[in-house]
Amino acid sequence: MYTSSEENYLKAILKLSQKEDGPVSTGALAAEMQTTAPSVTDMLRRLSEKQLATYEKYYGVQLTAEGVRVATALVRRHRLWEVFLTQKLGFAWDAVHDMAEQLEHVQHPELVERLDAFLGYPRFDPHGDPIPDAKGQWPQRQRQLLSATAVGSPVVVVGVDDHSAAFLQYLDRTGIGLGAHLTILERIEYDHSLNVRLLEQNRDLTLSDKVAHSLFVEPARE
Amino acid sequence: MYTSSEENYLKAILKLSQKEDGPVSTGALAAEMQTTAPSVTDMLRRLSEKQLATYEKYYGVQLTAEGVRVATALVRRHRLWEVFLTQKLGFAWDAVHDMAEQLEHVQHPELVERLDAFLGYPRFDPHGDPIPDAKGQWPQRQRQLLSATAVGSPVVVVGVDDHSAAFLQYLDRTGIGLGAHLTILERIEYDHSLNVRLLEQNRDLTLSDKVAHSLFVEPARE
DNA sequence: ACCGTTTTTTAGGCAAGCCTAAAAAACAAA
DNA sequence: TTTGTTTTTTAGGCTTGCCTAAAAAACGGT
Structure with a gap:
């Protein structure tokens, strides 16, 4: 088309x-x-x-409305393929973008829907980005940047705003993935860096302002 | 590239x-x-x-050698994607060609190999066509056309020479798929049509010369 | 070996998608 | 409002991959 x-x-x-x-x-x-x-x-x-x-x-x-429809369908395909590549083929989350960039252009009326079903109708991709449904509706989620989060309130990491391999690999090394539980212990006024507790590893670490601006979180629920 | x-x-x-x-x-x-x-x-x-x-x-x-290498890799990708589409996404064997035609062009060094592993290293695609391995080697199989098969010797259907949707759907309706066991009961001299026994359904049917020229079989083994 | 037919190549053109260099419009600031 | 700067568009050109029409080569039969 x-x-x-x-x-x-x-x-x-x-x-x-x-x-x-x-x-x-x-x-x-x-x-x-x-x-x-x-x-x-x-x-x-x-x-x-x-x-x-x-x-x-x-x-x-x-x-136009048609333009939005086509673009949304593309985002849907891209993100579903990213889920496939990580969950089914075992690729790392910093490796899937280029492949999905190609796969998203494969044209077929039924392919996306079957893929969606095969993957169990995921609502977010490996980076926490929302996947529009077949009708073009986007799942909503109250998320905010870690940099905008108050000291003391426990949060869960639900997404990244920087998709670069460098940043994603930094997170891997640091042990912060989607679902990680963080609590800000202290915000350093001088450079806006954060001392945070990473619950999964029961350890504390310092995150730069840049990192805090690249992590999406939402309030942790018991 | x-x-x-x-x-x-x-x-x-x-x-x-x-x-x-x-x-x-x-x-x-x-x-x-x-x-x-x-x-x-x-x-x-x-x-x-x-x-x-x-x-x-x-x-x-x-x-050239390089041309053969590239073309073989393409056939490999095409057929692996066909296996994926039928086995994992549940598409019919007459629906997968066009999609695989697009998917085969997705470029990534690791993608094919991971897909191959995910599918369990299949050696033949949904139509019975051989899938070259990562080194470009083709699996061998002693197959022949049903039209060249002797009356009385039991055979298994292992492939189709005609990939048209019309033929594949005819086979579906008739109940002949890959793995079906056939024995030629009689060859009609006039039009070279065949009366065959289809073991799976315990019934006899007549296949035209054209159909017999489009089915690959190999000797049935106990 | 010639002649008509078929096959293949050449010539020239077109759209998509990119580029650089130059012109034009918009913006900003005094 | 006039001028200098930035942004955007125009102009013209390139490659890829396709096309039709015409020329050239190869083929086949006598």
């Missing part, structure tokens, strides 16, 4: 418009897609012609 | 050169790829430049 390149642009536009509302700029898209501004302008024309987005010169781009 | 289009040509050349030896002609390739002769000539030049094939004008094309 649509080319891989078109699909990638749609996904990027969805991502950027979820970050902040209003139209997405050519420059932001070029950065996100690792390409040049003229290439973006080219593609925006095409997407506009195909009614996937509304594009106004010197203003920016927004997805 | 290589484009999907290049890979598809390599696979087609491998397929045609396995059917009969000597070089593959432009016309045969055009028919196999459902494209035109000039497009084939174009691509053969490119493959030749990349050392994947040796191409001589007005003579034909042959794969």
